[in-house]
Amino acid sequence: MFGKKKQPVTDDPRRLNTIVEGTVIKGSMTTESNIRIDGTIDGDVKSLGKVVLGKTGKIIGDLNCMKAELDGQLLGNIEVENLLIIRKSAVLTGNIKTELISIEEGAKFTGQCIVTGTAIKKNNKIQENIFSEQENTEDLVY
Secondary structure, rough: OOOOOOOOOHHHHHEEEEEEEOOEEEEEEEEEEEEEEOOOOEEOOOEEEEEOOOOEEEEOOOOEEEEEOOOOEOOEEEEEEEEEEOOOOOEOOOOOEEEEEOOOOOOOEOEEEEEEEOOEOOEEEEOOOOOHHHHHHHHHOO
């Protein structure tokens, strides 16, 4: 009861949203937790957590989230508050605005990119490895 911190909604693994392959959603969506998209969303997506767009996933609209990992297709602008990872199978047509970015060789990107930061600050110190959070990306990949 006392002294126990409530786990943030975005970090609770029981609150993972999943849009499976073959599912098509028409309309915009908002979520407070992490989401994995292997189907198609025809509309804007907003998440307070991490968005993983799987290889079969497609978003036709803008994406706004805390963190993102793209393996699929995004036809729209993307704004990420922290780290954006674009995997080699990803196809992105639109503008990017993010704090940090990692693009694998082979990824396809058409648009403009604005990167607002160069390092992650933790406890008022700049970490030497700016992509240290990338190590924790496997939690949403199955």
